[in-house]
Amino acid sequence: MTINQSKAEEQQRVNMVATKIDDDIKRVDQSIAQAHQETGRIERNYGENTKVNTTEVDDQMETNASVQQQKQLVALAVENENILNSNKLKLENLQGSPYFGRIDIVEDGEEDCLYIGTSTLQDENGDFLIYDWRAPVSGIYYNGVLGKVHYQTPNGTAEVDLKKKRQFQIIHNKIRNMFDTNETVGDEILQSVLGEYSDEYMKNIVATIQHEQNTIIRDTHSDILLVQGVAGSGKTSAILQRVAYLLYHSRSTMNADNIVLFSPNKLFSNYISEVLPSLGERNMRQVTLNEFISLRLSGVQVETLFERYEKDERNLPETTIKIRLYKESGAFLDHLEQLENDHPEHTLYFEDIIFDGKPFFTKEEISEIYNNVNHAYHIPDRFLKTKNILIKRLQKRIHADRNEDWVQDEIDNLSDEDFQQIITDHDIEESTNQREIIAEEFLRERYAPIYNALINNYFFNPYKEYLFLMSEMKQDLVPDNIWQTMIESIDDQIEAHKLNLSDSVGVLYLRDLITDGGINHAIQHIFIDEVQDYTMAQLKYIAHSFPNAKMTLLGDRAQDVLTSSYRKNDLVTEVNELFHKKRINTITLNQSYRSTAEITNFATKLLPNGSEIKAFSRQGEDPVIKVFDDQDYYQGLKETAKELNQKYDTVAILTRNQAQAEQIYTHFSDESIVTLVDANFRSIPKGILILPIYLAKGLEFNAVIAHDVSAKNYPDERSIDVLYTICTRAMHSLTLCVDNDISPLLSKEPQTLISELD
């Protein structure tokens, strides 16, 4: 059969499946409409049944039972609607491009032909028209070469003979490309996908997942999956596919709420937000490191990574570097813990619990309780006993105060409604001591802030405790007076409700150890993108906070933008040391997909060990280095950007820091197509964008201009990571503008790229 004949046959099948999808969507739409009506009916019913009579206790109790029942009915109806909507989303995702792969296999002597798409579709007889890409048998499509292949099933390993592997590119239900291949996924389709222009949202890569990416996606055995992948190698794409894969395979025990992704910035969160829905799944939770820390340290302003980077760029003394590197190590947290345990005689730093402007429990009283608990107990146990004693004392106070005149007066002054509310809220039955019970409930409500303070451990001051341990710490990193000055400066900052990033994890870890808190058992998977920006102390703290979570860590040592001014770390070794007790799987990705071969090769030359990076064979224009005289620089930059914007709808001018971005913007301020992007932006508009590189981490743009790659702005190898990261954001076009003298970092680039302009 010629390829045209088989294409015609395949097209017929696409038409048949497309019609089936359209029919199914119509059917599911009808079911949604019915379900919606049903939910509305139950909700109306619920509304009527909850018009309560609050004055009659009997009525109230009856209403409560009925309300519970109605609530359950509403929840069920909503759940039903959600399932239908999710089915519809899956069908819509299949519309226009129902599948992308076909495998012909022989299993136990029987021939079978399977089509693979983003989700399963069955016909009326239950036969599979499309297999979900995550089904065990679909693994063959991504992994196998023709011949005998294996795949995992719930009953063990199955062997099949793979006879044919076919790839499709189907757009608007028309087969645009079709290839038989023996490779994982042949180059032709990948070429075509990568050649497209990017838009505001990242796309899924389900149709063209590559072999090593597939290993990342389908790994279910490792506790720690560490991916060291070069820029544009598909790390982020692979994690999103992996989330979808894990959700499918653990759907009875896990949903999207059990997964947390640590993302580099808010723009990134928006950029990736469409990938999981396009695979028929809900997005996982997302948090930046700073949000995570700040949420846990409310009341103080923790320095952000970006703020610190901006400061570091100006000045970073050697002693600061030494101290910081120490505080950022996993060993530092161990030392804090050790020191705390070595001082059983030490009284923790407690705080008064203030109520109505006066101490309710004084720190002296709390300290006394703590000191009276047997010192042989572990510190968290002593802390817990102290807390329990305080709660008991509060309960006693409530009991004792109930007959106080001021309480009785306040109860007398309650409105009928409030009085009745206390009775119904607490189910208080009529009896001789009803008034006393009411008084206690009233006091319980009044003293609720004290109870909250106890439950939330506000009577313990982790900052002072941290300072105490720092002053006890034996160190030989820096002279004692410098260490002392460092402690004083933390103290001053705390007074001003501020905290350095490198101290924040120490404070949190210490607080959690002492209070036995901060642990979330529900999270089953943690993903950390751009892990090269994390310190080992941060990773240790995250692992401690989510003890049941497996971790997927993705990074690129060459994109160490935020910390390269003070550290040169070997992520793989450090992570292996930190998590030596866990099952670690390390995967390296050397193939870069994002940029044209010209751009990847250019960026690679910047790196001292760039030779292992493989460019994808997609050809494009050579990068350009434009050198301007001082006075012409901004005019030249502006014209370059406008020219590129004629061809590319987004052109990003990337700078080292915010100040440079702002300075450029002043030269552009008359242009409406120009946007100065800052840390609060949640989405990327089209046009010319100006932003510091740290906000562009993880993102990509059709055209990139690197701002001022001069000897002054990029003087030595400490700037390599920044420049490399800037260059690798470009998909199709890269221009480097230079004010006067070219940076020595560009010395290895071909001289032909340079265009000198006067």
Ligand SMILES: Nc1ncnc2c1ncn2[C@@H]1O[C@H](COP(=O)(O)OP(=O)(O)OP(=O)(O)O)[C@@H](O)[C@H]1O
């Ligand atoms: N298998 C693939 N099929 C199609 N496109 C791919 C594939 N792998 C990666 N890409 C594309 O390459 C680009 C880079 O991918 P991604 O952002 O996931 O890489 P990354 O390793 O996270 O990059 P960086 O570390 O530089 O931010 C994206 O446009 C992505 O869609």
